[in-house]
Amino acid sequence: MSPTLPPSPVGAFVFLVLAAALTGTARAADWPHWHGPQRDSVWRETGVLAAFPPGGPPVRWRTPIAAGYSSPVVAGGRVFVLDRPRSQTRGNTGGALKRMAEPGVERVLCLDERTGRILWTHEYDCPYDLSYPSGPRAAPEVDGDRVYTLGAEGHLHCLEAETGRVLWSRHYPRDFAARTPLWGFASAPVVEGDLLLCLTGGDAHTLHALDKRTGEVRWRALPPREPGYSTPVVVEAGGTRQVLAWDAEAISGLRPATGEVLWSVPFKTKLAHAIGSPRLAGDLLLLSTFFDGSKLLRLAADRPAAAEVWSIRGPSETRTEGLHSLMGTPFIADGHIYGVCAFGQLRCLRLETGERVWETLGPTTANGKPARHVTAFLVRHEDRFFLYNELGQLLLLRLTPAGCEELGRAQLVKPTNRAGVREVHWSHPAFANRAVFVRNDEEIAAFDLTAR
Incomplete structure (x- = not known):
């Protein structure tokens, strides 16, 4: 009898259960979407270090790549x-x-998670006519044996994850x-589910749901307007599943199966600066933008509806109130908001009122001085946070209403892009399988975060 085959029906059942459990564990440790496996900026993996070793986390591998802002994602090795x-x-x-x-x-690149070796590449012609033309922006989206990618000029591809073969494609402008x-x-x-949600903009509608297997349009929704830059989220609220789509004019809740607009709250943003994702905590939904401050909504418990709790906007980008985030999505924990403001201030606010509790520039800036458009990304792990700043540094922080405690700091990659006269690095990391994966305009690298 082959040792790989279970000896009895009972053994077969146990074998299959164990295999399913092991498979589930592996998938649970991946980071297949923007903001992680549950799209909420929480890393739930165990066995992760609580302090950096001397010299920082060990390098697993480094691989040369080209320019771009697109975050890496990790799935299936x-x-x-x-x-x-x-x-x-x-x-x-x-x-x-x-x-x-x-x-x-x-290009779309697929690398071996263990070694960093490039397994396949899909390349396509793509002339740019946009600001900050270094490279693509959007994170890939992995679903089973497929990966979906969006380029800066609207080239949407559905690729076979194992080979990179194009299964179907769309082009937003065309x-x-x-x-x-x-x-x-x-x-x-x-x-x-069976849909791929795409905030496209366009001459007739702003949000399109495509059949994820074929690319065919299943429904269209929201009137034509600037789409902004925010990635939709899907939540359970008011007794129903809802797509939360934030564009340059409003935040809307829609029924995923049909595209029916269930509610909409105006939130017009200067220069279409809807960038971070909507952040839900319980029944409270937070939006934050650079020029127009923050808005907190309460989602109804008994029906799909939303009502404003507060809206706070400072008199100018240098005299901000509440939180004026640029690219980073704020985090909500224990009745407080933590996020990076317009000039790099890491702030803590009271969730129910938007009142500022404290702020600090130490984790986000090179010299402790404010600078326009400073960006950093927050991911929670157990009782602490990983903050990845625009200098290519990974910080371990404990954030509480009492203040910000820095537990460690490590330089992972160098900033290779520019914002004015400042060297910057604007790409969200991925956390998977006890490692962090980061990219700049020259390389992608993996660093070991295993507890020793």
């Missing part, structure tokens, strides 16, 4: 990321509000008459 080879621009030398035309290609936003398409596609 593979790492997926997008880049733009031969890009000649870092940041935007012509100014943040100026489109820059540049020929070139985009198929939905969508004009590329000033800073490129950045809203990651989101799988919901």
Whole structure:
């Protein structure tokens, strides 16, 4: 009898249960979506270090890649990321509000999670006409044996995860008459059941749901307007499942199966600065944007509806109240909001009122001085947070209403992009299988975060 075959029906049952359990464990440790496996910026894996060793986390591997802002994702022993080879621009030398035309290609890369070896590459022609033309923005989305990717000029691909073979594709400008936003398409596609949710913009509708197997349009919703840059989230609220889509004009709740708009609350953002994802904690939904401050909504418990709790906006970007986030999505924990404000201030606010409790510049800036558009990303793990700042540093923090306690800091990669005169690195890390995966415009790297 082969040792790989169970000897009896009972043995077969036990074998299959154990195999399923092991498979579930492996998948639970992956990071297949924007903001993680449950899309909530929480890393739930155990056996992770509580302090950095001397010299920082050990390097598992480093692999050269090209430029881009796209976050890596990790699933099934593979790492997926997008880049733009031969890009000649870092940041935007012509100014943040100026489109820059540049020929070139985009690529989807698949790497071996264990070794960093490139397994396959999918490359396509993609001239740019946008601001900050270094490379793609949106994180890939992995669903089973498929990976979905979106480029900065609206090239949507469904690829076979194992081989990179194109199964179907769409192009937002061609198929939905969508004009590329000033800073490129950045809203990651989101799988919901049999659908792929895409915040496209366009001449007729702003949100499209595609059949994830074929790419065919299943429904269209929301009137035509600037899509912004925020990735939708799907939640259970008011006794029903809802897609929360935030565009440049409003935050809306929709029925996933049909696209029916269940409710909508206006929140017009200057320059379409809807970038971070909507953040739900219990029945409270938070939105934050650079120019227009923050808005807190309460989702009804007995029906799909939303009502404003508070809206706070400072008199200017240098005199902010509440929280004016740029790219990072704030985190809500224990009745408080933690997030990075317009000039790099890591702030704690009271959730129910938006009142500021404390702020600090230490974790986010090079010299403790404020700077415009400073960006950092927060991921919670157990009783602490990982903060990844624009300098390429990973910090271990304990964030409480009493203050910010720094537990460790490690330089992972160098900042290779530019924002004005500042060297920056604007790409969200992925946390999976007791490691952190980060990329800049020159390399992607994995660092071991296993507890010793």
